[in-house]
Amino acid sequence: MGLKVLLTCVGGGLSSQAVRFLKESKIHKNIKVYGVDMNPHAPGKYFVDYFQKVSNGKSKKFTSQIKKICKKFNIDLIIPGSDEDALNLSKNKKAIETNSRKIACVSFNIIRILSDKYKTYKHLEKNNISLPIWYRAKNKKEILNYIKKINAKNKDVVIKPSASRGGRNVYVISRKAKKEIYRNNGREIELNLSLMKKKYLKEIKKFYPVIVMEKLYPPCFDFDMLCKNGKLIKGVSRRRINPSVPNDGHFVENRKDISKIGEKIAKIFKLTWLYDCDFMLDNKQKPKIIEINPRMSGSASVSIAAGIPLFDDLISIYKNQKIKKNKFIKKKIILPSINLFSIKKLKKR
Numbered sequence: 001m002g003l004k005v006l007l008t009c010v011g012g013g014l015s016s017q018a019v020r021f022l023k024e025s026k027i028h029k030n031i032k033v034y035g036v037d038m039n040p041h042a043p044g045k046y047f048v049d050y051f052q053k054v055s056n057g058k059s060k061k062f063t064s065q066i067k068k069i070c071k072k073f074n075i076d077l078i079i080p081g082s083d084e085d086a087l088n089l090s091k092n093k094k095a096i097e098t099n100s101r102k103i104a105c106v107s108f109n110i111i112r113i114l115s116d117k118y119k120t121y122k123h124l125e126k127n128n129i130s131l132p133i134w135y136r137a138k139n140k141k142e143i144l145n146y147i148k149k150i151n152a153k154n155k156d157v158v159i160k161p162s163a164s165r166g167g168r169n170v171y172v173i174s175r176k177a178k179k180e181i182y183r184n185n186g187r188e189i190e191l192n193l194s195l196m197k198k199k200y201l202k203e204i205k206k207f208y209p210v211i212v213m214e215k216l217y218p219p220c221f222d223f224d225m226l227c228k229n230g231k232l233i234k235g236v237s238r239r240r241i242n243p244s245v246p247n248d249g250h251f252v253e254n255r256k257d258i259s260k261i262g263e264k265i266a267k268i269f270k271l272t273w274l275y276d277c278d279f280m281l282d283n284k285q286k287p288k289i290i291e292i293n294p295r296m297s298g299s300a301s302v303s304i305a306a307g308i309p310l311f312d313d314l315i316s317i318y319k320n321q322k323i324k325k326n327k328f329i330k331k332k333i334i335l336p337s338i339n340l341f342s343i344k345k346l347k348k349r
Contacts, residue, residue: 002030009081010044057084
């Protein structure tokens with residue numbers, strides 16, 4: 001008998017690949033994928049077996065909409081695709097899950113920690129995980145004071161919201177910058193302190209409290225973590241070709257130093273299912289964790305394209321089946337490509 005999977009947030013750049021890899025599983029047959037997104041024109045809409053526009057994951061309507069879809073189609077497994085969706089779904093597990101239906105995320109208490117960088121960093125510090133220099137600022141005075149402290153150590157500064165997703169509203173305060181430099185479709189701005197004070201302090205105020213931390217160095221790594229009962233079952237390090245844009249391609253490689261940190265993270269938070277961490281390097285070339293995403297990465301398909309069947313393994317966790325070990329894959333370069341699709345018969349959705 002087939003499996004019915006509900007994938008939320010199918011509007012991402014690689015969402016169509018995620019749907020394809022789920023449906024083309026070599027281990028689990030007859031998988032149907034149902035997709036939802038707040039964007040009625042989400043790219044994944046045309047690849048799923050059924051699509052429905054839903055409210056933002058923060059909305060109370062979102063839960064009732066998901067419940068109706070689950071009941072109507074008898075959904076077996078729900079995979080959150082965004083932080084907001086993971087928070088909402090984990091909070092309402094009792095109302096959504098049944099003996100046969102599961103949500104692929106841990107408890108709300110853990111998801112709430114992982115969705116907040118301040119809470120995450122505090123937990124990691126308690127468990128002796130090495131972090132960059134960081135502070136939590138609640139006002140303008142604290143921001144400027146912490147910038148001064150980090151600059152005194154001859155380091156540039158990054159300011160970002162304590163709770164955010166997708167690398168949005170990030171400010172890199174560089175002593176060498178003469179003008180604003182926009183990266184990641186404008187989500188990240190590099191500028192000097194004078195420009196920040198003049199133009200952006202009022203904007204940053206909207207996101208209080210913020211994290212003020214030392215700037216780390218590229219490359220940037222995405223680390224896919226498949227976990228079960230607090231144990232890292234599989235970890236895949238993906239080095240971004242473009243540090244600011246996750247979907248520009250990756251070098252998939254073996255980084256034992258990152259995997260060791262991943263093992264500790266899985267144990268600290270007693271993780272089960274698939275998650276994603278972001279790492280960069282300090283001035284001694286040691287990986288430092290930037291954030292832990294409370295759901296799978298939007299680019300997890302890259303690891304699957306490299307030969308690590310993370311979605312097969314995710315479904316095996318749902319079915320409580322044994323997960324096969326993969327042989328070590330030598331470094332691979334995975335690049336995105338543009339495919340043109342002609343959809344002759346468009347179903348009404």
